[in-house]
Amino acid sequence: MFRRRRFAALGAFAIALLLTDAAEAQKKKRAPENTPGKGVDTTKKSADSTRKNAAAPNALKPYKDVITAGMKTSTGYFTIHQKDDKFFFEIPNTLLGREIMIIARVSKASADMRNGSSGYAGDQIGEAVYRFEKGPSNKLFMRRISFSEYAGDSSKAMYSAVQKNNVQAIAMAFPIAALKPDSSAVVVDATEFINSDNDILYFQKKLFKDRAGMGSQINDRSYIEYVHTYSTNIEIHAVKTYTAGMNPTSSNYTVELNSSLVLLPAVPMKPRIMDERVGYFATGFRDFDADPQGVSNTIYATRWRLEPKAEDMDKYLRGELVEPVKPIVFYIDPVTPKKWVPYLMQGVNDWKKAFEKAGFKNAIMAKEAPSREEDSTWSIDDASHSAIIYRPSAVANAMGPSVADPRSGEIIESHIFWYHNVMSILHSWYMMQCAAVDPRARKLEFDDSLMGQLIRFVSSHEVGHTLGLRHNFGSSSTVPVEKLRDKAWVEKHGHTPSIMDYARFNYVAQPEDNIGDKGLFPRINDYDEWAIEWGYRLRPEYKTAAEEKKALTKIVSDSLAKNNRLWFGSEMEPVDARSQSEDLGDDAVLASSYGIKNLKRILPQLINWTTRPDEGYANLQRHYAELLGQFGRYVGHVVKNIGGVNHTPKVAGQPGPVFEVAPYEKSKNAVRFLNEQVFATPLWLKNDDILNRLHEYNAPVSFGIELSTIQREIIEALNTRFRYSSLWWQEQNANGKKVYTLTEMLSDFRKGIFKELYEGKNVDSYRRNLQKIYVGRFMHQVFVAGDPFSTIVPGTTYRISQSDIMSLLKDEMRQIQQLLKTGMQRPGTDKFTRLHCQDLINWIDAGFKADSQTVR
Structure with a gap:
């Protein structure tokens, strides 16, 4: 998050559990590295045992009697058949046992469901991994897969022991209606599944519904708007009406929900084992293979999959910049006020230089979302698209969460949330920290050019989170305070080595220092580029993550020994004064003394800067409170x-x-x-x-x-x-x-x-x-x-x-x-x-x- 956030040194596994944005990812079971679709497989034994005592299986119908003439058919990784309000899934046998991540979001929200910063379009309301498998009596089971414990060597007794104690829950059972004529796929009636109020496709936790004040689904006022199928994802868009639960102000809510069924890669990305000296979000599991005489916790950094094109691999290994097969693309929400779009896009594009340190050019970019006329099937809710979502909200915040494959840490997609009222807090921060040195900050409404640059900074910070980077609250402590007043030095090096710090603006600068924007604003800097190189440079010479870890450990140690600006200080550090939110420099007493000198300059001018002749004093009161808060x-x-x-x-x-x-x-x-x-x-x-x-x-x-x-x-x-x-x-x-x-x-x-x-x-x-x-x-x-x-x-x-x-x-x-x-x-x-x-x-x-x- 952009505002104050999110721990004591409790050990690597506990740290990872506390920091992963998607909490459910910590409870899932990882498949073996580079092994397609393997995990706990109790299918055969359980199915064989059940068949012995099962009743007569459900009778299968001929394919033509189920998939009838006149049905609308869409092909993707599942084939979807629809007629009126009936939906059938045709699931190829080749996808049975494959991991499918289901991500549920609010597509359109009701104003009555607001609860603080939640209850808005784009809110994620579910994330879990499932597999389809054939069961007895002509049934198709849908298992919810846990990735919390793992043993990958099937030749050892431990493998069977872990399997025995990690049976995956059957979350749903479908009668198989028919087989494809060549028996290569099964057909199930998915109508009730996608229409019902279930915790697989929609609100996956009761907490989400309770927070929104929602009760049960009202069926006659709920329906499916569409089901779209693509090569790696299926999008189900539903209009749902719920009773209002305990909310006394409304009798019911109607919302639109989107559920994405994302087919995870058959071969997981090679993971990168965490190093706590580099600040990445993480996903982890209890590993029974890692320690032959104990139990270890294995933690993977969350990262996007960036790979050179096959024909460019030799160039990449020679150190030439190459374009990735699939760049990271963020689309700008079409409802975003047009004047802020260029600044949000620039905040994304500013990361291109950092990825060059990892060997990739044009690795990340921002695009405006296509219009309905340009592409009628394009949706910002589609999990194959990452986006910056605009929220017309009084909440003064911004967030950059992402969704990752729990088997490897591969980031699948991200929705950054930019709340409209974040501009009010940007205004307050910049006025209180920089008005003494920047005349542009001495007014109630900033010029668009100044506010645009502030928005650009927010955009870059939140994009950093979506790339896997945590807050680095210790970064600014590596800068000597007096350097923050040195115009030439600070404009060249910046007032903090990381944009992931909460070092908003250079409040140490004094009027006589004559420091410009480059010395006042945060920027993507030394630490950020180094961290991106650590996370994203491919090292194919190492065949396993464990081999790679040994080399990376030495690289990090050598880098830190040479350059203290690369130091990472956790945002949850309880006793280390170097790691603090919103501070600057290596000496808090000196930095705060300079900050107070500037507040003494600002206070006498607040009436002139924050009032209008035809208005009261609400703005003055808010800014005076901000000044006290800054003090x-x-x-x-x-x-x-x-x-x-x-x-x-x-x-x-x-x-x-x-x-x-x-x-x-x-x-x-x-x-x-x-x-x-x-x-x-x-x-x-x-x-x-x-x-x-x-x-x-x-x-x-x-x-x-x-x-x-x-x-x-x-x-x-x-x-x-x-x-x-x-x-x-x-x-x-x-x-x-x-x-x-x-x-x-x-x-x-x-x-x-x-x-x-x-x-x-x-x-x-x-x-x-x-x-x-x-x-x-x-x-x-x-x-x-x-x-x-x-x-x-x-x-x-x-x-x-x-x-x-x-x-x-x-x-x-x-x-x-x-x-x-x-x-x-x-x-x-x-x-x-x-x-x-x-x-x-x-x-x-x-x-x-x-x-x-x-x-x-």
């Missing part, structure tokens, strides 16, 4: 640096640790920044001209509310049991290395937040509020009721309440309490400071009293 992001980037642990995935033989405590100075500087920028009241945010236009109460009150919200969020993020335990154990295992400790963090924040009491001064209302928030959060962590004081540290559950951490936290509470008592007794303490101190003393006393009665 919160800058501060949040700093918070993660306190007690962080750098996680650098490595293979054996690479030097250095995988996990390493972040440098002491990172944490120390982060705490200093928070004390100075957040806890020392940021009065620059108190703009009375803005606040008096937005709130029915006066500016000081409204600013106090806004400030309390920001400070509370930061204090709650700082004071967590995870952070406490992480800092404590880092201290206990420092082994002579200087590390930032829990004791030092508590002391630094106490001295910053209660600074006035140390200096013998009175406390103003903003700071009194801050101190109450801090003590309240701290007490919640120390004196929480019951015994829930547990946290996750690597690999285990740790009970803080039975450790030295609790003693240290209680000691900190006593130090705060003593500080408050001293402040009360100081001559010259004003009334409000005295009352404030007394309140906090009473709170802490009550906490200790309740705690003394709790047995842990």
